[in-house]
Amino acid sequence: MKITDIQFGMLRVPLKTPFKTALRTVNQVEDIVVMVHTDTGHIGYGEAPATAVITGDTHGSIIDAIRHYISPRLIGQDVADLNRLAGLVQSSMEKNTSAKAAVEIALYDLWGQLYKAPLYKLLGGGDPVITTDITISVDYIDKMVADSISAVERGFESLKIKVGKDIGVDIERVKAIYAAVEGRALLRLDANQGWTAKQAVYALQTLEDAGIKLELVEQPVKARDLAGMRYVTERVHTPVMADESVFGPMEVIELIRLRAADIINIKLMKTGGISNAIRIADIAAMHGIECMIGCMLETSISVAAAVHVAVAKADVITKVDLDGPSLCQFNPVDGGVIFNESEISVTDAPGLGIREIRGLETDIAA
Ligand SMILES: C[C@H](N)C(=O)N[C@H](CCC(=O)O)C(=O)O
Numbered sequence: 041m042k043i044t045d046i047q048f049g050m051l052r053v054p055l056k057t058p059f060k061t062a063l064r065t066v067n068q069v070e071d072i073v074v075m076v077h078t079d080t081g082h083i084g085y086g087e088a089p090a091t092a093v094i095t096g097d098t099h100g101s102i103i104d105a106i107r108h109y110i111s112p113r114l115i116g117q118d119v120a121d122l123n124r125l126a127g128l129v130q131s132s133m134e135k136n137t138s139a140k141a142a143v144e145i146a147l148y149d150l151w152g153q154l155y156k157a158p159l160y161k162l163l164g165g166g167d168p169v170i171t172t173d174i175t176i177s178v179d180y181i182d183k184m185v186a187d188s189i190s191a192v193e194r195g196f197e198s199l200k201i202k203v204g205k206d207i208g209v210d211i212e213r214v215k216a217i218y219a220a221v222e223g224r225a226l227l228r229l230d231a232n233q234g235w236t237a238k239q240a241v242y243a244l245q246t247l248e249d250a251g252i253k254l255e256l257v258e259q260p261v262k263a264r265d266l267a268g269m270r271y272v273t274e275r276v277h278t279p280v281m282a283d284e285s286v287f288g289p290m291e292v293i294e295l296i297r298l299r300a301a302d303i304i305n306i307k308l309m310k311t312g313g314i315s316n317a318i319r320i321a322d323i324a325a326m327h328g329i330e331c332m333i334g335c336m337l338e339t340s341i342s343v344a345a346a347v348h349v350a351v352a353k354a355d356v357i358t359k360v361d362l363d364g365p366s367l368c369q370f371n372p373v374d375g376g377v378i379f380n381e382s383e384i385s386v387t388d389a390p391g392l393g394i395r396e397i398r399g400l401e402t403d404i405a406a
């Protein structure tokens with residue numbers, strides 16, 4: 041199975057409700073879809089969101105990276121040489137992790153199609169059903185409480201509460217949500233870098249002293265502030281998770297060396313795809329550190345790939361934040377992973393199992 045062409049499309053899907061974090065507000069998913077064509081007629085699918093505030097990637101940079109740096113290395117190559125091709129993708133240029141992820145995901149999809157097996161089985165197999173949390177956007181307290189109750193009524197047993205806007209209000213936000221859903225859902229906080237280390241310790245100790253048990257706190261301080269991450273980790277009982285602080289395996293090794301977090305959030309859009317996500321899971325497992333697998337604002341194309349990784353690496357990926365498809369007003373994908381609110385199931389269709397993507401705009405400019 042030889043690669044003959046790589047094409048792009050733009051996929052726009054409105055969100056059910058605006059997605060608000062300490063870093064940004066978004067109303068719709070607008071992702072680049074990558075289609076890797078082969079001489080056998082098989083097509084591999086990948087997807088890349090332009091999360092400029094986290095990865096630095098924009099629509100233009102994703103297309104440019106694939107068109108001018110990644111694609112020329114792959115045309116004519118054999119999909120059976122997957123590891124070598126993943127290496128070509130990773131070494132094509134610095135950074136640009138979302139572009140690399142989209143192409144790698146499509147290559148892994150084709151690899152599964154080549155061997156007529158679902159990706160998770162080729163990655164080692166596992167229980168085909170996993171459970172995700174859902175994000176509660178940062179907002180007025182009453183709105184966050186109402187959104188949390190609604191999520192619990194939809195069956196979500198784990199809520200990812202966005203904070204990081206104002207330390208005093210954040211504490212009140214968490215207290216109010218905890219009181220509203222206590223005993224019915226676990227609370228994860230994500231400050232998206234919005235606090236200083238001292239603020240984070242103050243907020244978390246205040247919540248702990250009030251008897252509020254949190255499952256974890258994600259990225260309390262600035263991405264590059266590893267000393268701050270360590271400061272928080274050493275001073276609170278709540279497990280601290282690194283998100284924006286870690287992209288690839290080298291950063292994970294450094295984070296572990298510094299003991300700067302308790303848990304690692306793996307996202308394909310930070311790792312540059314599946315190969316490095318697996319490396320990080322293996323490094324974490326060797327050090328006895330748990331991982332979450334997360335996503336950006338992505339649909340069920342790239343999130344499907346993350347699901348296959350989560351299923352195959354469930355020994356170390358013990359937490360799942362793959363709510364992108366649940367945040368969308370509709371699923372544009374026919375076939376593939378089944379997203380049913382908190383329950384996500386892989387099927388035994390080859391690769392990612394994607395048959396068709398509806399509403400794809402293929403006339404996008406460079
Ligand atoms: C969508 C997912 N639950 C999530 O919250 N991801 C964010 C970043 C998403 C974005 O801004 O596109 C995170 O974990 O920080």
Ligand SMILES: [Mg+2]
Binds near residue numbers: 230232258305
């Ligand atoms: Mg996060």
